Amino acid sequence: MVFVKEEYALTPIEENQADSELMEEQVKSKQRVVDHGEVLTGKREVNAMLDLVKSETERIDSRFLEPACGTGNFLTEIFERRLRVVETRYGKSQLDFERYAILAVSSIYGIDILEDNVQQCRHRLFGIFDLSYLRLFKNKTNDNCRESVRYILERNIIWGDALTLKTVGEKPGHIVFSEWSPVNGSMLKRRDFTFHGLLEHASMKELPLFSDLGEDVFIPTPEKEYPLIHFLEVADVDRQQL
Numbered sequence: 720m721v722f723v724k725e726e727y728a729l730t731p732i733e734e735n736q737a738d739s740e741l742m743e744e745q746v747k748s749k750q751r752v753v754d755h756g757e758v759l760t761g762k763r764e765v766n767a768m769l770d771l772v773k774s775e776t777e778r779i780d781s782r783f784l785e786p787a788c789g790t791g792n793f794l795t796e797i798f799e800r801r802l803r804v805v806e807t808r809y810g811k812s813q814l815d816f817e818r819y820a821i822l823a824v825s826s827i828y829g830i831d832i833l834e835d836n837v838q839q840c841r842h843r844l845f846g847i848f849d850l851s852y853l854r855l856f857k858n859k860t861n862d863n864c865r866e867s868v869r870y871i872l873e874r875n876i877i878w879g880d881a882l883t884l885k886t887v888g889e890k891p892g893h894i895v896f897s898e899w900s901p902v903n904g905s906m907l908k909r910r911d912f913t914f915h916g917l918l919e920h921a922s923m924k925e926l927p928l929f930s931d932l933g934e935d936v937f938i939p940t941p942e943k944e945y946p947l948i949h950f951l952e953v954a955d956v957d958r959q960q961l
């Protein structure tokens with residue numbers, strides 16, 4: 720899936736309205752409910768549940784993974800919340816806004832077994848970013864920044880099966896998540912981890928994966944590490960490897 724702005728028939732504002740309607744559509748078809756248990760969560764319930772962990776939803780770099788993300792009703796709300804924080808804190812500087820918006824999107828992860836849901840989820844998340852970016856910086860916006868957001872969304876929102884931990888499609892393989900860590904302001908360090916590797920610690924029952932209280936945590940071994948790259952050039956990695 721390639722997000723190309725010209726493909727959009729709607730303006731970002733129209734996109735946003737369509738997005739609200741999409742969130743209210745909870746059942747797409749009876750067959751999908753039967754086959755995949757697909758009943759999407761309504762906005763009121765999404766907000767009530769996210770409010771239980773409100774400070775985490777608003778922390779720009781707090782990592783969220785939704786293993787059956789549907790069209791992204793939870794992930795889009797989380798992204799909107801943290802983008803509001805980014806706008807308020809960094810909306811006066813384009814470079815800062817771009818850096819922190821990328822950080823906000825790069826820490827959101829989702830998996831869904833249905834390809835159209837994955838595409839819709841990425842599309843909605845990109846639309847939220849683009850609407851905010853255009854509103855703040857209008858004709859000064861930078862397509863490289865959009866490319867980075869699109870690339871990160873392609874990696875982070877995965878067409879896969881959260882039960883088998885494998886991707887879906889022609890060549891199923893292990894689900895791989897990319898961790899994006901900011902270094903020295905404008906650089907990003909990418910490290911790839913397999914989902915099954917991240918979950919292995921659970922069977923060992925030794926250390927947690929995450930801690931807010933400073934205890935020791937399980938540190939998994941990455942499958943692959945990438946050289947530092949400027950946040951506006953993350954999409955170049957695959958081009959360099961061709």
Ligand SMILES: C[S@@+](CC[C@H](N)C(=O)[O-])C[C@H]1O[C@@H](n2cnc3c(N)ncnc32)[C@H](O)[C@@H]1O
Pocket residue numbers: 755756757758759760785786787788789790791792793830831832833836879880881882883
């Ligand atoms: C009840 S819906 C919830 C969607 C979303 N979390 C929400 O609340 O709006 C369940 C979702 O899980 C997806 N799903 C079902 N089995 C799955 C699996 N094994 N791995 C990943 N996603 C799956 C379905 O396609 C559907 O989008």
